[in-house]
Amino acid sequence: MSKVFKIIITCSLCLSLIGCGSSTKDSVATYDIYNSSFVYGITNNGSNSNIQFFSDGLCVAGKDDLGTSGVDSQVAQAGGAFNATEQSVLYAQNMHEKMYPASTTKILTAYVACLYGDLDSYVTVSENACKQESDSSVIDLKPGDVMSLRDLLYGLILRSGNDAAVAIAESMCGSEEEFVAKMNETARSLGATNSNFVTSNGLHDDNHYTTVYDMYLILNKAIQNEEFYKIFTSTNYTCNYTSGGEPKTVEWSTTNQYLTNSVTTPSGFTILGGKTGTTGAAGYCLVLLSENEDKDTIISIVFNADCRSNLYLLMSEILSNYCV
Known part of the structure; x- marks a missing residue:
């Protein structure tokens, strides 16, 4: 075991239990993102007798690309595919490189809200959010x-509402800045230490970035939250709210073109949900949740594709070639 500890990187992860702006040191985690030497937790007496590996239940990704020659990988800057059931990496393209996530950021925004918020509470939208x-x-x-x-969370995920993101952040933490601090804290607690978030909606900032692997870690944890999973896997939603003192009803549908049947789903797969994102700097992005014929849970990601059609082309090729 001493050889393991020579190759691991030590860092402290602070996981806040409730609220924004306060945290409690819950445990110590040490890990190397490129191998299985993740270690999480120390016994009360500080001994190493009850060590739990941080990577338990996770796909562990190395530095090398995997499978890029078998698909049109040149149309995007980064990508990855993970069999969460088998805990295996199926495709890897610049998986640990810094990328701009655009609106796929909202996966973390929604997860933080589901984790710490009262979803039945009511929010009065500020002028700033609009x-x-x-x-x-x-x-x-x-x-x-x-x-x-x-x-607001359905509007955030289905319609990618940037105004909804800010309204959520302000309602929970008083300001977007405080909410984003909670996002970063939560990401670090999941091992997503190569990310830094500046906004709740993913609008471009040079200091707002993540990696394919970090986004896998975030979504892999988020889908274990029942409320998040229900929202993330919805295709349509009817929202009833009050606007100008009057009742108002709106219908929202997903922007995921697999679920709108604008793009053909690869044979043998069931698309469960996903989040799109697009900015000039981030290109076209998609974080997808699906099942193959064996009912294995597949998380697949493409970042910075050069156009929307190539985004779905590469995603379909990755699923068909490597995720069956």
């Missing part, structure tokens, strides 16, 4: 609108 660029993806919130946190 200050989005004219070409921004929004759910058309107006200052003073009253909507449940649960409804």
